[in-house]
Amino acid sequence: MIVPPSLLLPPSGELKIPHAPETERPSKPIYFSLVVPTYNEGRNIEQVIRVLSGLLDYALPNDYELIIVDDDSPDRTWEIAQQMTGEYPNLRVMRRQDERGLSTAVIRGWQAAQGQVLGVIDGDLQHPPEVLLKLVQAVKNGADLAVGSRHVEGGGTSDWGFIRRTLSRGAQLLGLMILPNVVGRVSDPMSGYFMVRRSAIAECLMSPLGYKILLEVLGRGRVDRVTEVGYVFQERQEGESKVTWRQYVEYLMHLGKLRSRGRIGRLREKFQFGRFLRFGLVGFSGVFVDMAAFYLLRVHFGLGIARSTILSAELAVVNNFLWNDLWTFGDISRGQPGKRQRFKRFLKFNTICLMGIILQALIVSLVHDVFGINEFIAKPIAIVLVTFWNFWINLKLSWRVTDVRRK
Ligand code: GDD
Ligand code: MN
Numbered sequence: 294m295i296v297p298p299s300l301l302l303p304p305s306g307e308l309k310i311p312h313a314p315e316t317e318r319p320s321k322p323i324y325f326s327l328v329v330p331t332y333n334e335g336r337n338i339e340q341v342i343r344v345l346s347g348l349l350d351y352a353l354p355n356d357y358e359l360i361i362v363d364d365d366s367p368d369r370t371w372e373i374a375q376q377m378t379g380e381y382p383n384l385r386v387m388r389r390q391d392e393r394g395l396s397t398a399v400i401r402g403w404q405a406a407q408g409q410v411l412g413v414i415d416g417d418l419q420h421p422p423e424v425l426l427k428l429v430q431a432v433k434n435g436a437d438l439a440v441g442s443r444h445v446e447g448g449g450t451s452d453w454g455f456i457r458r459t460l461s462r463g464a465q466l467l468g469l470m471i472l473p474n475v476v477g478r479v480s481d482p483m484s485g486y487f488m489v490r491r492s493a494i495a496e497c498l499m500s501p502l503g504y505k506i507l508l509e510v511l512g513r514g515r516v517d518r519v520t521e522v523g524y525v526f527q528e529r530q531e532g533e534s535k536v537t538w539r540q541y542v543e544y545l546m547h548l549g550k551l552r553s554r555g556r557i558g559r560l561r562e563k564f565q566f567g568r569f570l571r572f573g574l575v576g577f578s579g580v581f582v583d584m585a586a587f588y589l590l591r592v593h594f595g596l597g598i599a600r601s602t603i604l605s606a607e608l609a610v611v612n613n614f615l616w617n618d619l620w621t622f623g624d625i626s627r628g629q630p631g632k633r634q635r636f637k638r639f640l641k642f643n644t645i646c647l648m649g650i651i652l653q654a655l656i657v658s659l660v661h662d663v664f665g666i667n668e669f670i671a672k673p674i675a676i677v678l679v680t681f682w683n684f685w686i687n688l689k690l691s692w693r694v695t696d697v698r699r700k
Contacts, residue, residue, distance in 0.1 A: 301387040326408030330398040331416040335368035336531035396501030412488030436520035441486035447523025503543025512551040571621040583609035622692035
């Protein structure tokens with residue numbers, strides 16, 4: 294597919310925003326990237342681009358970009374926007390043909406963005422453009438996230454009927470019950486008008502469902518300071534809304550997904566499954582080192598049984614330490630650099646392994662003598678138990694997290 298220079302190539306793969314913008318074309322870093330997701334906004338897009346560019350040219354001259362992310366609209370919204378790129382040098386247009394949906398459109402736009410601050414606004418003029426300047430100011434004042442809200446002072450809806458109002462509030466209430474720590478952080482969690490610091494969501498794997506991208510940012514990002522700015526949700530003048538009952542169902546499923554993620558994440562943190570698996574694999578590799586060294590020492594060097602046993606066991610300990618330090622606990626050891634620190638970890642690891650061997654002997658004899666279980670069954674039981682013990686003690690002592698220097 295040939296992409297004209299004025300079109301942005303849609304990113305593919307994981308929905309993850311990089312720490313630093315991925316620059317292909319030589320361009321200096323900019324402050325702000327505003328994404329406008331569109332689907333059949335052909336009758337709005339021209340005015341949207343003119344108004345937003347005008348405001349941003351005034352507030353952040355040449356320090357912003359406006360990114361239209363269109364899902365290959367049948368009314369050719371993308372084409373109308375593309376024709377304006379000559380007149381508006383900070384305008385970029387992405388035409389997505391392989392993916393659909395509001396939330397992923399926003400994330401794809403941010404992935405291609407160059408800015409340090411990432412924003413989103415609807416492409417139908419229902420979000421009053423002037424509020425943008427207040428949102429930018431809020432981030433400049435230190436907020437990680439600035440949200441346009443219908444439910445704080447200065448906010449509201451034009452003239453929504455009783456039913457729509459009730460549905461919107463009901464959805465919010467349900468959200469509060471299912472996911473209080475996320476939904477409760479802002480007065481208008483349904484807002485699609487906000488901006489966030491790149492650093493607050495960089496490298497977080499997003500997995501949005503449906504319309505509510507703000508839930509994703511709050512639920513998966515590292516958002517500390519939030520500021521809300523009131524705005525009045527305008528009536529649509531042109532085109533039509535894409536919201537159907539389906540968005541309500543997806544909203545509920547999205548809440549459930551974020552909730553279970555939180556629970557599984559906490560379990561994972563507590564038990565460190567992945568780390569334990571790596572520890573077990575390293576231990577397994579040690580068995581082979583031990584056996585090979587034992588064989589070499591006995592057969593080629595003619596050492597006695599006792600010496601060969603001790604030496605080969607020590608070699609296995611060294612092998613295990615190196616792999617554990619590099620891989621199993623690599624994230625922790627990188628925070629404690631220096632030879633001295635590493636040697637300290639090695640001494641602790643060694644001591645714990647030695648205690649582990651003694652513990653193993655105790656368990657084998659206990660299981661064998663007291664419960665009368667065959668020693669070849671008692672031994673693997675002991676190995677498993679001691680591996681758990683070794684892992685926990687090493688995690689708490691050798692690679693203790695409290696030593697980690699904060700960046
Ligand atoms: N690229 C893309 N793909 N854009 C889409 C899609 C899609 O599948 N669906 C909708 N959009 C675009 C629309 O063209 C519009 O610019 C914007 O997303 C919002 O869609 P609407 O259908 O107009 O939604 P709404 O007016 O009911 O609700 C909006 O405002 C709410 C209140 O702030 C949404 O932005 C909500 O997220 C927001 O909460
Ligand atoms: Mn709308």
